[in-house]
Amino acid sequence: MHPLKWIILSLALFQGGWLLFDGGRALIVGDYVTPASGPRAGQLGPWSRVVSAIGFDPRGNFIKGVHVLLGTAWLASMAVFAFKPAAGWWCVLVCSAASLWYLPVGTLLSLVQIGLLLAVHVRKLQ
Numbered sequence: 001m002h003p004l005k006w007i008i009l010s011l012a013l014f015q016g017g018w019l020l021f022d023g024g025r026a027l028i029v030g031d032y033v034t035p036a037s038g039p040r041a042g043q044l045g046p047w048s049r050v051v052s053a054i055g056f057d058p059r060g061n062f063i064k065g066v067h068v069l070l071g072t073a074w075l076a077s078m079a080v081f082a083f084k085p086a087a088g089w090w091c092v093l094v095c096s097a098a099s100l101w102y103l104p105v106g107t108l109l110s111l112v113q114i115g116l117l118l119a120v121h122v123r124k125l126q
Contacts, residue, residue, distance in 0.1 A: 016074025023067025
């Protein structure tokens with residue numbers, strides 16, 4: 001398997017796994033993983049301001065469910081990409097675009113994956 005494919009799969013596993021874990025934990029325990037001490041203790045990341053700006057409660061069940069669904073979509077996309085790269089390419093691209101709101105880490109990982117996917121796509125055309 002090409003190294004770029006391994007990198008894309010690893011990033012998808014990390015991003016999807018985290019979204020699923022954090023959203024699932026928030027649904028079960030009541031809140032996301034947040035810093036326990038320091039100046040940002042108990043605060044959510046910058047993504048929460050994006051969610052609030054469009055009218056949703058970042059700590060509401062709807063957004064917790066979005067985390068779980070998007071995390072699950074990431075993991076499913078990863079599996080499709082591993083076994084059927086042509087179809088999986090589109091799945092990972094859609095998940096990457098759908099995760100751009102997840103500032104800062106999710107946005108960065110999504111942009112990296114989009115870049116890698118385009119590099120892989122361009123390479124296949126040559």
